[in-house]
Amino acid sequence: MSQKKVSIKDIAQQAGVSTALVSYVLNGKEKESRVGQEIALKIRQIARELNYQPSYLAKSLRSGKTQTIGLIIADISNPFFANIARIVEDEAKKIGYTVIIGSSDETADKSRDLIDVFLNRQVDGFIIVSAEASDEQIYYLKDKNVSFVLLDRHFPEIPTDFVSLNNYKAALDAGLHLLENGYKHIGLIAYKSGLFHMKERIRGYRKALEQHNVTFRPEWLIEVGFDTIEQEVKAGINAMLASDAPIDALIFATYRLAISGLKYINELGLKVPDDLAIVSFGQAEAFDLYYCPITYLQQPMDDLGKMAVSVLANKLKHPQEPQKQVLMEAQLIARDSSRRKVPKS
Amino acid sequence: MSQKKVSIKDIAQQAGVSTALVSYVLNGKEKESRVGQEIALKIRQIARELNYQPSYLAKSLRSGKTQTIGLIIADISNPFFANIARIVEDEAKKIGYTVIIGSSDETADKSRDLIDVFLNRQVDGFIIVSAEASDEQIYYLKDKNVSFVLLDRHFPEIPTDFVSLNNYKAALDAGLHLLENGYKHIGLIAYKSGLFHMKERIRGYRKALEQHNVTFRPEWLIEVGFDTIEQEVKAGINAMLASDAPIDALIFATYRLAISGLKYINELGLKVPDDLAIVSFGQAEAFDLYYCPITYLQQPMDDLGKMAVSVLANKLKHPQEPQKQVLMEAQLIARDSSRRKVPKS
Numbered sequence: 001m002s003q004k005k006v007s008i009k010d011i012a013q014q015a016g017v018s019t020a021l022v023s024y025v026l027n028g029k030e031k032e033s034r035v036g037q038e039i040a041l042k043i044r045q046i047a048r049e050l051n052y053q054p055s056y057l058a059k060s061l062r063s064g065k066t067q068t069i070g071l072i073i074a075d076i077s078n079p080f081f082a083n084i085a086r087i088v089e090d091e092a093k094k095i096g097y098t099v100i101i102g103s104s105d106e107t108a109d110k111s112r113d114l115i116d117v118f119l120n121r122q123v124d125g126f127i128i129v130s131a132e133a134s135d136e137q138i139y140y141l142k143d144k145n146v147s148f149v150l151l152d153r154h155f156p157e158i159p160t161d162f163v164s165l166n167n168y169k170a171a172l173d174a175g176l177h178l179l180e181n182g183y184k185h186i187g188l189i190a191y192k193s194g195l196f197h198m199k200e201r202i203r204g205y206r207k208a209l210e211q212h213n214v215t216f217r218p219e220w221l222i223e224v225g226f227d228t229i230e231q232e233v234k235a236g237i238n239a240m241l242a243s244d245a246p247i248d249a250l251i252f253a254t255y256r257l258a259i260s261g262l263k264y265i266n267e268l269g270l271k272v273p274d275d276l277a278i279v280s281f282g283q284a285e286a287f288d289l290y291y292c293p294i295t296y297l298q299q300p301m302d303d304l305g306k307m308a309v310s311v312l313a314n315k316l317k318h319p320q321e322p323q324k325q326v327l328m329e330a331q332l333i334a335r336d337s338s339r340r341k342v343p344k345s
Numbered sequence: 346m347s348q349k350k351v352s353i354k355d356i357a358q359q360a361g362v363s364t365a366l367v368s369y370v371l372n373g374k375e376k377e378s379r380v381g382q383e384i385a386l387k388i389r390q391i392a393r394e395l396n397y398q399p400s401y402l403a404k405s406l407r408s409g410k411t412q413t414i415g416l417i418i419a420d421i422s423n424p425f426f427a428n429i430a431r432i433v434e435d436e437a438k439k440i441g442y443t444v445i446i447g448s449s450d451e452t453a454d455k456s457r458d459l460i461d462v463f464l465n466r467q468v469d470g471f472i473i474v475s476a477e478a479s480d481e482q483i484y485y486l487k488d489k490n491v492s493f494v495l496l497d498r499h500f501p502e503i504p505t506d507f508v509s510l511n512n513y514k515a516a517l518d519a520g521l522h523l524l525e526n527g528y529k530h531i532g533l534i535a536y537k538s539g540l541f542h543m544k545e546r547i548r549g550y551r552k553a554l555e556q557h558n559v560t561f562r563p564e565w566l567i568e569v570g571f572d573t574i575e576q577e578v579k580a581g582i583n584a585m586l587a588s589d590a591p592i593d594a595l596i597f598a599t600y601r602l603a604i605s606g607l608k609y610i611n612e613l614g615l616k617v618p619d620d621l622a623i624v625s626f627g628q629a630e631a632f633d634l635y636y637c638p639i640t641y642l643q644q645p646m647d648d649l650g651k652m653a654v655s656v657l658a659n660k661l662k663h664p665q666e667p668q669k670q671v672l673m674e675a676q677l678i679a680r681d682s683s684r685r686k687v688p689k690s
Contacts, residue, residue, distance in 0.1 A: 101447065291636040
């Protein structure tokens, strides 16, 4: 079914205003051009009635802009990323951008597909939570002079704009908090990953032990694969508990690992924190509703999302400005799951 | 920075194969054309090295297809929708579609913006979880002969393809389950919404009371606004408990309402289920980890997501086929939060 193409002229005619005015309104610039709200409303309504479809391609050729941001997150089913996507959207909308989202499901292949699809859909720029082994894509975007900001994860060896967490510091804080509360044998469950943020979490954890002169035991550190979380978390916790120096506290490097681990700890009938103290990265309702509220590293999600949008928006306006590399701090929210250790009598 | 446009011919030349073969591979059709995997790999690699960008517009003009689905969900920060988005993506990928996602944040305005943006980005079709008062958009899509499937929510007065839950039956089951387990004064916390699925949940709840000859009390039913969940849930629970016939069981019509309600129930020091039995719609880790695992209505997320993709894919191939309207059943997963009532001594 073909439709007669409606132009700005048609709308202007019907509204009895100039085409320039229609263009202002339909490009969301009525505030700057001081168009009356009533006129703006009328123009929009006529545009809607006439089924007006702006030609993004033509518009893009003229202005070079589509006012669209491509957001690629690592896993939409992870509440951390889903929440940050919502923040990015809200923030982008405030400054007139629409966000289209893709989820790479932690695979570099899918991430590359999405980057291609979004480039061909003429997004102005990208906000990307990188999947493992996707460095090549970052070089590709740099080569093509595409504007982008990395969010939450970055590649220290590739100079880019990024907004991330100081993961080393966060894990160090988690470890020190447990040590200062009297726990000595501290385990860490992390992902087996080449990604920098995960390595930094491990480095911070080990630094905490070192600062308190606790000798690290290899069985205290478990790195599990994405596809075998449940089995590996169980086996890991078993090994940590069967150690000559059984753990009395456990740090989870992500929310998903914590959920999996807490379910198993419940199964084992272990009491938190008396049998095992817990600190986790990530944040979620599950931590609040657990019988013993879980201590967690609160990531500044709002600030991370807003800053990523702001860095990208600025980059789109001023592509020649120096790169912005922002590291934010997590805040440890101490709750019952890591309260001061009571020596067993 | 302008780039010399790379064509399929350039790739074919460098790979020493025909342009047809390159086209097959880059359109993801190597399986059908029995191209060797090695050749396919080589072609993709050369395409990558040359920075080949398929012209989606040109391709679309030829084939009328972009192999892209626009998925509009009601709120990306709600785990139900985030998980269903993941399922839709996985399923779409299997049949060669890329999914681009937008979140309407439960507002009709944002949903309309996203539909426009996606139409202009030439998606082949839509899967839509509708926001309230977005009926007009559905008529608009129908007028334009755009292929779409409504997911999870539909408008009974508009004939469309849809894949939804039988919400009436699910709420009826929840009510009957509690009544059969000895609870009599059952409350429901729902959203104040014109959306059909919410009305159906209320209707099912009331039907359950009616079937057991329990007289409904107005204070047992609370409908809260999206923007005032916390206050209204608290006030609602207070009113339900202060009733002449105080509730002994409570149904939450959504996951978010349950989280808010359970936090307040904890604050009040009420014990689940002895002081108050609970059944909730939605599903989430928080329900598993709660001290008393929460009985919930398990929605067939996998089937909902897969069916939506399958209905849309079929519609894209055979636009003239009759509409498909699928209602799926939720399964009540009975756990401790609604176990048989022990009369207080």
